Amino acid sequence: MSMDVRQRFESEVEAAVRTALGEIGHPDLKFIMEASNLADIAVPCFGFSRELRMDPKSIAEDLAAKIAPSGTIASVSPLKGYLNFMIDETPLIKETLEKVIEEGEGYGSMPKNGIRVNVEHTSTNPTGPIHVGRARNPIIGDTLARALKRCGYEVQTEYYVNDVGKQVVILTWGVSNVSKDAVREEDRDKTDHKLVAYYREANRRMEEDDDVKEHIAEMLRKFEAGDEGIIGSVRETAEAMIEGLKETLSEINVKLDKYTWESDFIRDGSAKDVVEKLKTSKYSGQTDDGAWYIDLKDFGIQGKNTKFTFTRSDGTTLYTTRDLAYHIDKFKRADRAIDVLGEDQKLGSKQLCSALEIMGSKKIPEAMFYSFVSLPEGKMSTRKGVVVYLDDLIDEAVSRAMDEIKARRSDLSEADMMSIARKVGIGAVRYNIVRVHPEKQLVFRWDEALNFDGNSGPTSNMCMQGPAAC
């Protein structure tokens, strides 16, 4: 493959500077080339001062005088100690356009590199609809996955479903014990929205009624003892919830390749294997009650408690134990694993990595963290019902886009207008999330989230589609 115009420009600049330095008697001086908004390539001459015993400004002037524009170099000029090179734009534009036409949608993609990357994202607890507090997760994850594909990686996206533990058991109790009349009818006809009402009611009753509390505790004990009936009904509830979440995700063009269920790692015994393996480690120990832990103080974990518990005193496994089994499984299928996680998972993620290291895993997952989106009035909570659902945000975005389209393109059919409104509205939502650094705290405001002006999804869409339309 021959060099493109840009690469040619770069090597011509490098050669020209090298030659000019030779002409002033210093052919071996090191220099850097950088992009700037004043030049296509700039070479700062400050580093030469010491050696040449001259001020950078004069050096740049001397060097510029010795370089004549040729080939792809359209001009050379000295400015305040910099040597500024401009590229000849005509061949650059011509070549770029030719390439865009030739490669079409694939333009900008890198060749396949054969590296398998697993991107785990979303993985929200199946206890309620996705709310905007966590909406960063699927959007960042999906965008990352798409970018990695463009970079030539073989990408698989994956959702880890937490169908184990207290929260889903509470939900399951609610679904089978709370009557339909006891919950407020949800207006949205989706399983996640319907089921969350039972979750809230179950939580409320559990707090008020000790019998309910005991019943749920009993279910949890049976679950952990491996009671197939309970495990099965919890799984069923979680599956129903996931169906609703999948609909939401598909609304924002997110489709995950694989759903992995936490309970599977209990059933297939791999969580137990992790336990046995960790017990043999020199870092492991047991409390008086019989719970097992590993001490991670040698692994950069600091604080008053450096112990990471991996079994309860009754020998049952914990979330993180299962997560270890899950990551071991992932690495059988991928060369790299990237986990998109809320910032509350930072310590857990670190512990996971250390434990994997102790177990002798050659591969360690990479985490990408994001901070939760909050409301002006504070944090969102599914249990308390203080939330803005992603579904509502999507609807609102699409409806606002629809208003705009109606106002300017009344010639289109209703169906066409709707189709455009969906693309524009959803693009606005995704772009609004992905445009800011993931770890930056973000407060959700309707007018900002749905602003279609300036630095927004719709504007970038137009920039992309404008030229194509021509």
Added chain:
RNA sequence: GGACGGGUGGCCUAGUCUGGAUAUGGCAGCAGCCUCCUAAGCUGCAGGUCGGGGGUUCGAAUCCCCUCCCGUUCGCCA
């Protein structure tokens, strides 16, 4: 208290890893631009010295040290 993030014009934000020239955009504000093509747009004006203080360097938003504010976290929860 420890660990880990974030702090950039009135508001939002890029740049920080890999130190360079007048610190990137947007929103809001002001002044303009459609007898034709998407004005969800464009042009111009005004506004910041990058939380604060030291240090390294010819040069610091960027590296080092100290400090303040905000967030997350430190469960035999998930």
